[in-house]
Amino acid sequence: MGTSFTAAGLTDSTIEREEREIEILRAEDWERVRERILVIEESSFPPDLRYSAEDFQHDLSREGSRFLILKEREVIQGFLHALPLEELDYLSFDEEWGRGDTLYVVNIALMPDLRGRGGGSRLLRHLLETTPFVRYAAHAVSPSSLRLFSGAGFRRDRVFPRWMGEHDGVYMICDKTL
Numbered sequence: 001m002g003t004s005f006t007a008a009g010l011t012d013s014t015i016e017r018e019e020r021e022i023e024i025l026r027a028e029d030w031e032r033v034r035e036r037i038l039v040i041e042e043s044s045f046p047p048d049l050r051y052s053a054e055d056f057q058h059d060l061s062r063e064g065s066r067f068l069i070l071k072e073r074e075v076i077q078g079f080l081h082a083l084p085l086e087e088l089d090y091l092s093f094d095e096e097w098g099r100g101d102t103l104y105v106v107n108i109a110l111m112p113d114l115r116g117r118g119g120g121s122r123l124l125r126h127l128l129e130t131t132p133f134v135r136y137a138a139h140a141v142s143p144s145s146l147r148l149f150s151g152a153g154f155r156r157d158r159v160f161p162r163w164m165g166e167h168d169g170v171y172m173i174c175d176k177t178l
């Protein structure tokens, strides 16, 4: 009763983490996940930073879109969305824009009560390991995302004051070949 160790000596929480899985979402899957993704988005970002259902749906249908969800027993815990750099005109300041070798992480979020358990890192690692890009980029807009991207091998490139509304954004880059 209440034991936290198995015969293999692993704690229950270790087993729980291992049971989480990643699904790659396609545009046609949107309606199935819509409600939960919007709840996660709403609990993760202030109104001026939030994506609407239409924004998500539009981005999902773009060329080269990668949308990963982290699930445990069919319950979505978080998501990561990425697009090729070239798909986004607002990133044309990047000197590599137009070369086709960079994937940009548009959005990553976990349900608040499920953060700090490695879920964000796992989504990011999966993206880096399963996509054929040599360079990855993202704007970190919070201390937790700065830590997340740094931990995954991203380096600070430059700071954009008031990148989104009042929020500064740190542009971060990861070279996979390094």
Ligand SMILES: CC(C)(COP(=O)(O)OP(=O)(O)OC[C@H]1O[C@@H](n2cnc3c(N)ncnc32)[C@H](O)[C@@H]1OP(=O)(O)O)[C@@H](O)C(=O)NCCC(=O)NCCS
Residues within 6 Å of the ligand: 044, 045, 107, 108, 109, 110, 111, 114, 115, 116, 117, 118, 119, 120, 121, 122, 138, 139, 140, 141, 142, 143, 144, 145, 147, 148, 151
């Ligand atoms: C950013 C986010 C996706 C990270 O997901 P997560 O599952 O909590 O991340 P992990 O558990 O894999 O932790 C990654 C790193 O971030 C750190 N971290 C997690 N939450 C943190 C917090 N609130 N403050 C500071 N650091 C934090 C972890 O300690 C870890 O660093 P370490 O490896 O040096 O210990 C999650 O915090 C989130 O949804 N935040 C709100 C939305 C957001 O800001 N998204 C980023 C948009 S660019």
